[in-house]
Amino acid sequence: MEKRELVIIGAGPAGLAAAVYGRRAGLDTLILENGLPGGQINITDEVENWPGTIHASGMELGEAFRRHAEHFKAEFRSCTVTGISLKDGNKIVLTDKGEIEAEAVILATGARFRKLGCPGEAEFTGAGVSYCAVCDAAFFEGETIAVVGGGNVAVEEAGYLTKFAEKVYIVHRRSEWRADRSAIEQALANPKIVPVWDSVVEAIEGDGVVEKLVLKNVKTGALSELPVAGCFIFVGTEPNVSYLGEENRIVKQAKGGWIITNDRMETSAEGIFAAGDIRDKYLRQVVTAAGDGAVAAMAAYAYISGQLYLRSVLFGPEEVTALFTSSIDRAQIALQVQAEKFMAESGRKITFVDAYKNGRAAEKLGITALPAIVEIKKGVITRSASPGSIEDIKKFIG
Numbered sequence: 001m002e003k004r005e006l007v008i009i010g011a012g013p014a015g016l017a018a019a020v021y022g023r024r025a026g027l028d029t030l031i032l033e034n035g036l037p038g039g040q041i042n043i044t045d046e047v048e049n050w051p052g053t054i055h056a057s058g059m060e061l062g063e064a065f066r067r068h069a070e071h072f073k074a075e076f077r078s079c080t081v082t083g084i085s086l087k088d089g090n091k092i093v094l095t096d097k098g099e100i101e102a103e104a105v106i107l108a109t110g111a112r113f114r115k116l117g118c119p120g121e122a123e124f125t126g127a128g129v130s131y132c133a134v135c136d137a138a139f140f141e142g143e144t145i146a147v148v149g150g151g152n153v154a155v156e157e158a159g160y161l162t163k164f165a166e167k168v169y170i171v172h173r174r175s176e177w178r179a180d181r182s183a184i185e186q187a188l189a190n191p192k193i194v195p196v197w198d199s200v201v202e203a204i205e206g207d208g209v210v211e212k213l214v215l216k217n218v219k220t221g222a223l224s225e226l227p228v229a230g231c232f233i234f235v236g237t238e239p240n241v242s243y244l245g246e247e248n249r250i251v252k253q254a255k256g257g258w259i260i261t262n263d264r265m266e267t268s269a270e271g272i273f274a275a276g277d278i279r280d281k282y283l284r285q286v287v288t289a290a291g292d293g294a295v296a297a298m299a300a301y302a303y304i305s306g307q308l309y310l311r312s313v314l315f316g317p318e319e320v321t322a323l324f325t326s327s328i329d330r331a332q333i334a335l336q337v338q339a340e341k342f343m344a345e346s347g348r349k350i351t352f353v354d355a356y357k358n359g360r361a362a363e364k365l366g367i368t369a370l371p372a373i374v375e376i377k378k379g380v381i382t383r384s385a386s387p388g389s390i391e392d393i394k395k396f397i398g
């Protein structure tokens with residue numbers, strides 16, 4: 001099977017920043033992408049909040065990110081990741097073009113638009129139903145259209161759509177929008193924007209193209225028809241995580257499937273990191289995705305280096321005595337400190353392993369309980385004990 005050091009899934013801003021950092025740290029870096037490198041940002045016309053660039057189209061920015069990663073010789077592969085399996089601590093990335101074993105994996109597959117799920121939505125997608133104002137606004141020059149949603153994206157994109165459309169309804173299920181104050185003020189001051197409060201879309205109807213929305217007032221239950229030529233749906237996003245499996249998910253996820261990480265971008269699975277919009281996080285933007293990617297790549301580098309070091313000290317020498325402890329257990333930390341003192345005084349050699357951070361090494365040796373003191377000969381445990389005190393360690397070493 002193909003073996004790589006760092007496999008990055010997704011070539012959006014997070015994955016591409018990770019690739020730049022990964023390559024500059026000297027890692028063999030493979031980036032897997034099933035669409036256009038650059039990610040979601042490709043579909044927007046204006047980006048004005050990437051520091052150092054006052055204005056760029058998303059496509060220009062995505063292209064620049066890709067070229068930057070290529071400059072440092074990250075390898076790109078066009079394929080779809082269908083799963084990740086963990087076998088004996090090894091991470092196998094499954095794709096439609098074969099399997100790859102990785103020392104570390106960065107999940108950077110971003111997010112996608114949430115659907116309404118009403119009749120007509122799928123049928124009219126591309127025929128009046130859209131999820132991207134910048135992509136499709138120009139098709140609605142002088143028309144009356146609707147935006148569905150009430151958050152920042154819905155309210156801001158409605159403003160953008162008024163540059164083309166004659167009238168833009170914003171259909172929202174509540175009686176106020178959930179957007180920033182400035183976005184709300186701008187929208188309410190725009191004479192082309194008409195709010196439709198307390199309403200949900202029951203159906204999207206037309207003859208070949210969108211002609212009207214069937215709305216239901218959530219307070220009265222009354223149905224009404226809203227004649228429109230287009231319907232832009234901005235009701236949120238969801239993470240692209242289907243390849244992680246519906247059951248027995250390999251990493252911990254928050255409500256909605258967003259991936260939980262710590263500030264080193266480590267997921268709950270050792271050696272698997274996540275970066276960008278896929279994470280459970282406050283702000284999903286290019287700048288935060290790129291920052292996450294940088295952190296994830298450096299944390300992956302530290303992880304891979306640690307693994308290589310451990311392999312060399314545990315499995316390289318003929319004979320090793322190693323103490324496995326957990327760095328989140330006070331008693332075990334104290335035991336390790338005593339063992340270090342004993343080692344310095346006696347001149348005996350003990351290899352210390354934090355099994356909390358290096359579960360894979362412990363698992364590989366078959367260590368199931370901590371603390372553990374083991375004697376390893378040619379990579380196999382020949383003697384082991386569960387030391388309750390420094391005296392037990394001294395007795396074990398003899």
Ligand SMILES: Cc1cc2nc3c(=O)[nH]c(=O)nc-3n(C[C@H](O)[C@H](O)[C@H](O)COP(=O)(O)OP(=O)(O)OC[C@H]3O[C@@H](n4cnc5c(N)ncnc54)[C@H](O)[C@@H]3O)c2cc1C
Nearest residue numbers: 010012013014034035039040081109110276277284285286
């Ligand atoms: C219309 C629009 C306008 C925006 N405007 C701005 C803006 O002005 N400023 C700003 O900062 N942000 C903006 N954003 C948000 C910004 O685009 C995202 O925050 C950013 O792209 C997230 O980067 P990412 O790398 O996490 O994910 P993404 O950009 O979503 O990239 C993920 C990549 O993973 C790939 N992928 C997914 N699943 C798989 C799989 N199974 N196998 C292989 N590849 C896979 C996808 O094809 C994609 O290329 C906008 C977003 C949209 C949609």
